[in-house]
Amino acid sequence: xxxxxxxxxxxxxxxxxxxxxxxxxxxxxxxxxxxxxxxxxxxxxxxxxxxxxxxxxxxxxxxxxxxxxxxxxxxxxxxxxxxxxxxxxxxxxxxxxxxxxxxxxxxxxxxxxxxxxxxxxxxxxxxxxxxxxxxxxxxxxxxxxxxxxxxxxxxxxxxxxxxxxxxxxxxxxxxxxxxxxxxxxxxxxxxxxxxxxxxxxxxxxxxxxxxxxxxxxxxxxxxxxxxxxxxxxxxxxxxxxxxxxxxxxxxxxxxxxxxxxxxxxxxxxxxxxxxxxxxxxxxxxxxxxxxxxxxxxxxxxxxxxxxxxxxxxxxxxxxxxxxxxxxxxxxxxxxxxxxxxxxxxxxxxxxxxxxxxxxxxxxxxxxxxxxxxxxxxxxxx
Numbered sequence: 603x604x605x606x607x608x609x610x611x612x613x614x615x616x617x618x619x620x621x622x623x624x625x626x627x628x629x630x631x632x633x634x635x636x637x638x639x640x641x642x643x644x645x646x647x648x649x650x651x652x653x654x655x656x657x658x659x660x661x662x663x664x665x666x667x668x669x670x671x672x673x674x675x676x677x678x679x680x681x682x683x684x685x686x687x688x689x690x691x692x693x694x695x696x697x698x699x700x701x702x703x704x705x706x707x708x709x710x711x712x713x714x715x716x717x718x719x720x721x722x723x724x725x726x727x728x729x730x731x732x733x734x735x736x737x738x739x740x741x742x743x744x745x746x747x748x749x750x751x752x753x754x755x756x757x758x759x760x761x762x763x764x765x766x767x768x769x770x771x772x773x774x775x776x777x778x779x780x781x782x783x784x785x786x787x788x789x790x791x792x793x794x795x796x797x798x799x800x801x802x803x804x805x806x807x808x809x810x811x812x813x814x815x816x817x818x819x820x821x822x823x824x825x826x827x828x829x830x831x832x833x834x835x836x837x838x839x840x841x842x843x844x845x846x847x848x849x850x851x852x853x854x855x856x857x858x859x860x861x862x863x864x865x866x867x868x869x870x871x872x873x874x875x876x877x878x879x880x881x882x883x884x885x886x887x888x889x890x891x892x893x894x895x896x897x898x899x900x901x902x903x904x905x906x907x908x909x910x911x912x913x914x915x916x917x918x919x920x921x922x923x924x925x926x927x928x929x930x931x932x933x934x935x936x937x938x939x940x941x942x943x944x945x946x947x948x949x950x951x952x953x954x955x956x957x958x959x960x961x962x963x964x965x966x967x968x969x970x971x972x973x974x975x976x977x978x979x980x981x982x983x
Contacts, residue, residue, distance in 0.1 A: 630683065630686075630687045630690070631683055634682060634683040634686045634687065634762075635679055635683055637686075637762060637763075637764075638679045638682045638683070639679075640764075641656065647676050648676060648677040648682065649675060649676050649677070650662075650666045650670070650675075653665060653666045653669070656761055657757075657758065657761045658757070658761065660710065660713040660714060660757070661710065661713075661714070661754070661757060661758065661761075664700050664701060664706065664710065665700070665758070667700075668685065668699060668700045669681065669682070669685045686762060689755060689758050689759055689762070690759065694739075694740045694743045694744060694751065695740050697739045697740065697743070697751055697754075698738060698739045698740055701739065704730070704731045704734040704735060704739060705731060707734075707739055708727055708730065708731070710754055711750070711753060711754060711780075711783070712780070714753040714754045714756075714757040715753040715770055715772070715779070715783055716769075716770065717770075717772060717779040717780055717783065718779070719780065720778040720779075720780070722778050722781070723778050723780045723781065725869065725870065725871075726780070726781060726784065726868060726869070726872060727780070729871050729872045730742070730747075730784075730872055733746070733872070746788065746872075746874055747784065747787045747788045748787070748788070748790075749786065749787040749788075749791060750784075750787045752786075752787060753768075753770065753783075756768055770783075772786070774834065774913060775809060775811050775911070775913055776834045776836050776842065776911050776913050777834060777842070777868065781842075781868050784866075784868065784872070785832065785834075785844050785846075785866060785868070788846075788864065788866050788874055789832070789846045789862070789864055789866075790848075790862045793830055793848050793862040793917075794830055794832065794846060794848075794862070794917050795917065803917075804832065804915040804916065804917060805915065805916045805917075805918065805919065805920075805922075805923065806913070806914070806915055806916075807823050807824055807827060807831065807914045807915065807916045808820060808823045808824055808912060808913065808914035809912075809913050809914075810910075810911045810912040810913065811911070815906050815909055815910070815911070815912060816906070817885055817904070817905060817906055820906070820912065820914075821851075821885065822930070823914070824851045824914055825850070825851050825852060825853075826850070826926050826929040826930055827850055827851070827916055827918070827922065827923075827926045828850050828918070828922060828925065828926070829850075829916055829917045829918035829922050830846070830847060830848045830849070830862075830916075830917045831845075831846075831847050831850075831851065831914055831915065831916050831917065832844060832845070832846050832847075832914070832915045832917075833845040833847065833912065833913070833914045833915075834911075834912070834913040834914070834915075835902065835909055835911070835912055836909070836910045836911040836912075837908055837909060837910065838908050838909070838910055840869060840870070841867065841869050841870060842867070842868040842869040843865060843866065843867050843868070843900055844865070844866040844867075844868060845863075845864075845865055845881070845896070845900070846862070846863065846864040846865070846866065847859060847863055847881060848860040848861075848862040848863050849863070851883060852883065853883060853884050853885055853886050853887055854882070854883060854884060855884060855887060855889065855890035856882075857879045857880055857881060857882050858879060858881055858882075859877075859878055859879060859880055859881035860878055861878045862876075863876070863877070863878060863880070863881055864876045865881075865896045865899055865900050867899075873899075875896060875897070875899045877896075877897070880896055880897050881895075881896055882894065882895040882896070884904070885904050892904035
C-alpha cells in the first residue's frame with residue numbers, strides 16, 4: 603500500500619482537467635474538490651475512520667461501502683467528486699446502489715429522521731418492503747413516495763456542506779412518526795410545504811381530541827382556509843386515510859381538486875390515488891348526494907358517523923389563519939345586518955313576495971328584468 607504520507611501528498615496535488623466538461627460538471631468539480639481539500643487538511647486522509655466523523659455513525663458503514671467501491675482503502679479526490687455528485691442531482695438510482703435491501707433503506711430513514719419504530723409501524727413497513735421487493739427502491743420513490751429518501755439525502759448533503767442537521771417534527775395524534783413521515787414523503791413538497799420548506803412547517807387546524815368529531819366544528823375550522831390542507835382520518839374499522847387537498851375545502855355538487863390532490867391509505871395497506879377533479883365534498887346541500895368522496899377509494903358519511911378521529915393540518919402560516927378569521931367575521935357581520943334590517947312596508951300584505959324580492963327575485967311583469975345575485979363568490983381580503 604505504500605507510505606500514508608506519500609499518498610496524502612499525491613491526493614492534495616492531483617488536479618483534473620475540465621476540458622470537454624459541462625458547466626455543471628465543472629461546478630461540481632470545483633465545489634467538491636474544494637471540500638475534499640478541506641477534509642484532507644483536517645483528517646490527513648479520507649478513509650473509513652474519517653467517514654465516521656464526516657457522515658456520522660448512522661451512515662458511516664453504508665456510505666463507506668458506496669464510496670470505496672470498487673475496493674479502495676483511501677478515497678481519492680476524483681472518486682470523492684464522482685461519488686458525491688449524484689446526491690445533488692436527485693438521482694434516485696443511487697439508493698439501490700447504497701442500500702443492499704429495502705430493510706436497510708427503511709432502517710436508515712429511522713436513523714436520519716431520528717424517530718423510533720412503534721408497534722403500529724410493522725404493518726406499514728412490511729407492506730412497503732413487499733412493494734419494493736416486487737419493483738425497486740427507485741420505482742417506489744418515483745411512483746409512490748417521491749421524497750422517501752429525503753432525510754437520508756439531507757443528512758448526507760448537510761454533512762458534505764458542513765451544515766447542522768435538520769430537526770424534524772412528525773407529531774400527530776393519529777399517526778405514528780413513521781406514518782407521518784410517509785405522508786410527508788408521498789405528497790408534492792412544492793404544494794404542501796410552506797415557505798420554510800421543512801416537514802415541521804404545518805399548522806394544526808382541527809383535532810378531534812380537542813374539537814370532537816363534529817361536522818359543524820369541522821366546517822368552522824377548515825372552510826375558508828385558502829391554502830392546501832392535509833386531513834388525517836381514522837375510521838371505525840381501523841383503516842386510516844389521508845386527504846392531501848391542494849384547494850380549499852368547500853361544499854359543492856361537483857368534483858374538484860387539482861393535479862396535486864392525493865388520497866393516501868396508511869392502514870390496512872399502503873395505497874395512493876392521484877387524480878384531479880375527483881374529490882367531492884357536500885355536507886349541507888340536499889339537492890345532491892351528501893358526504894365526502896374520492897371516487898370509490900374513499901367514502902365518508904355526511905354526518906361523519908363512520909369516523910373515529912380527525913386531524914387537519916394547514917400548509918399556510920399565521921397570516922393565512924388571520925385571513926380565514928376575517929372571512930368568517932365578514933360572514934357573521936353580513937348575517938347580523940340581515941337580522942337587523944326592518945321589515946319592509948309591504949310585509950303584512952305579501953310576505954312571500956317580499957322575501958323573494960329581498961333575495962333579488964322580481965315577480966310578475968318584473969321577471970324579464972330578473973337578476974339573481976351571485977352568492978358563490980366569497981369576499982376577498
